Amino acid sequence: MQYRYDFAVDGLIEAFWIVTALVPLFVVYRMTTTLAGWTFPESLMVIGWFTLLQAVLEGAINPSLTAVVDHIRKGTLDFVLLKPADAQFLVSTAKFQPWRSLNVLTAIAIFAYGFHLIGRPPTLGGLAAALVLLGTATLLLYSLWILTVSAAFYVVRVDNLTYFFESIFDAARWPSSVFRGILRFIFTFVIPLALMTTFPAQAMLGKLSTSTFLTAVGGAVAFAVMARLMWLRSIGKYTSASS
Amino acid sequence: MSIGKTVRALPTLIKVGFLEAVAYRAELLVWVLSTTMPLIMLALWSAVAREAPVGRFGQMDFVAYFLATFIVRQLTGAWVAWEMNWEVRQGTLGMKLLRPIHPFLTYASENLAALPMRLIVAVPVAVIALALVGPENVTADPVLWIIWCAAMLGGWLITFLANLAIGCLALYIDSSEKFMGIWLALFFVFSGYLGPIELFPQGVRALASWLPFQYQIGYPVQLMTSGIGRGDALLMLARQWGWVWLLLGLVTLLWRGGLRRFAAYGG
Numbered sequence: 001m002q003y004r005y006d007f008a009v010d011g012l013i014e015a016f017w018i019v020t021a022l023v024p025l026f027v028v029y030r031m032t033t034t035l036a037g038w039t040f041p042e043s044l045m046v047i048g049w050f051t052l053l054q055a056v057l058e059g060a061i062n063p064s065l066t067a068v069v070d071h072i073r074k075g076t077l078d079f080v081l082l083k084p085a086d087a088q089f090l091v092s093t094a095k096f097q098p099w100r101s102l103n104v105l106t107a108i109a110i111f112a113y114g115f116h117l118i119g120r121p122p123t124l125g126g127l128a129a130a131l132v133l134l135g136t137a138t139l140l141l142y143s144l145w146i147l148t149v150s151a152a153f154y155v156v157r158v159d160n161l162t163y164f165f166e167s168i169f170d171a172a173r174w175p176s177s178v179f180r181g182i183l184r185f186i187f188t189f190v191i192p193l194a195l196m197t198t199f200p201a202q203a204m205l206g207k208l209s210t211s212t213f214l215t216a217v218g219g220a221v222a223f224a225v226m227a228r229l230m231w232l233r234s235i236g237k238y239t240s241a242s243s
Numbered sequence: 244m245s246i247g248k249t250v251r252a253l254p255t256l257i258k259v260g261f262l263e264a265v266a267y268r269a270e271l272l273v274w275v276l277s278t279t280m281p282l283i284m285l286a287l288w289s290a291v292a293r294e295a296p297v298g299r300f301g302q303m304d305f306v307a308y309f310l311a312t313f314i315v316r317q318l319t320g321a322w323v324a325w326e327m328n329w330e331v332r333q334g335t336l337g338m339k340l341l342r343p344i345h346p347f348l349t350y351a352s353e354n355l356a357a358l359p360m361r362l363i364v365a366v367p368v369a370v371i372a373l374a375l376v377g378p379e380n381v382t383a384d385p386v387l388w389i390i391w392c393a394a395m396l397g398g399w400l401i402t403f404l405a406n407l408a409i410g411c412l413a414l415y416i417d418s419s420e421k422f423m424g425i426w427l428a429l430f431f432v433f434s435g436y437l438g439p440i441e442l443f444p445q446g447v448r449a450l451a452s453w454l455p456f457q458y459q460i461g462y463p464v465q466l467m468t469s470g471i472g473r474g475d476a477l478l479m480l481a482r483q484w485g486w487v488w489l490l491l492g493l494v495t496l497l498w499r500g501g502l503r504r505f506a507a508y509g510g
Contacts, residue, residue, distance in 0.1 A: 013424050020428040024287065024437045031297045031442065036290045167277040174283070178290040 048110035055103030143227035260356025307380035310372035327410025414501025435461030
């Protein structure tokens with residue numbers, strides 16, 4: 001909160017981007033009432049979850065993990081590795097950017113508006129399931145990020161991998177049924193965007209079956225384990241800057 | 244900074260830029276692959292057009308539109324605003340100013356020298372697109388293709404000059420990256436990047452015709468996908484180059500003024 005002007009300007013620009021993100025949705029729904037089986041309020045839920053996860057990604061995960069790339073390049077990662085706590089934990093919690101919390105409020109506003117349009121509030125069970133899926137979605141996002149940063153140990157300049165990652169993550173704005181064929185497979189199993197935004201939205205709408213829910217949670221945990229293994233392996237390959 | 248010296252230096256500048264592009268080819272590839280937006284939008288709009296065409300756009304029309312958008316974006320992209328911000332912050336702009344070549348020419352040659360690398364991605368996409376959509380969606384009129392060449396140059400200039408203008412703002416305020424963010428957001432909406440402007444409501448369409456963004460992407464794409472007639476094409480060409488000259492004037496003003504400030508602070 002050091003520079004309040006910066007904080008306000010950043011918040012404004014965030015709001016601006018969110019409006020920009022909603023424009024395609026408005027244009028699409030001018031032309032049609034359902035998009036791949038999803039109505040306008042239902043699609044709003046997916047965008048709401050996307051906004052929420054973006055807040056988590058850019059407020060908590062991004063800054064810390066970008067710092068890792070810097071550490072690797074400058075060779076100062078040694079100092080982090082020498083500490084008696086787990087490297088992955090230290091590296092992940094280095095920095096937070098609180099102004100991204102405005103995105104959280106925007107996400108909640110989007111949810112509220114969506115449910116207002118539907119005309120009924122979300123069920124308690126739906127909300128509970130959605131909250132659990134928020135946890136798994138964060139876990140998945142974090143794992144994807146750890147995988148990307150593990151790549152940094154092999155290819156030192158990965159600044160634009162963050163940009164690349166965000167470009168792919170952009171596809172999570174839309175319900176996964178929009179994608180067909182090979183893309184759908186990739187976005188459900190390889191880069192599980194569907195689990196991150198579509199499933200929580202479905203849970204909140206009360207449309208997620210229990211079996212899908214359990215598979216999603218199980219899948220997320222398995223993915224996290226795999227990411228952790230990749231990280232440990234990459235750290236093992238790390239040759240420090242000094243001799 | 245004489246014209247003679249500049250012209251003599253240009254081949255070397257281009258060569259250096261090209262070698263840099265080759266050296267950083269992995270990075271460049273990642274940047275190119277990050278242009279996912281047109282492809283995601285293609286999936287989206289194809290889904291909308293699954294049951295019935297949207298306006299004049301059926302699924303194949305959308306494929307043509309968004310693959311053309313991808314190509315135009317690849318060929319006209321610029322990132323000078325970020326580069327200038329970086330150089331002002333690091334203080335290396337001073338070094339560039341010492342050279343007998345205008346820094347803008349260095350930036351331009353860097354951008355253009357990366358074109359071959361970007362073409363390596365753009366050309367296969369063009370070929371695939373052609374194979375997928377067939378000739379009905381590609382303009383057959385050779386006059387329109389000639390106009391397209393001028394339109395691509397105009398589009399590149401608008402993007403590049405806008406980048407320069409925002410980069411010059413960094414000479415006045417610490418960081419103009421936020422302005423670049425605003426420009427990009429407006430660009431995504433009004434350039435036809437997120438979807439054909441024809442599908443927007445009338446008021447928004449009217450607004451878009453007064454803004455430069457459409458002439459960066461939408462207009463060249465229309466020329467490529469037979470979405471426009473000769474008369475309209477020439478009218479829009481005139482508007483496009485009107486914006487080019489306007490931006491050129493703006494950049495000149497901002498640069499001269501900014502340089503005075505920059506020098507005053509010791510550079």
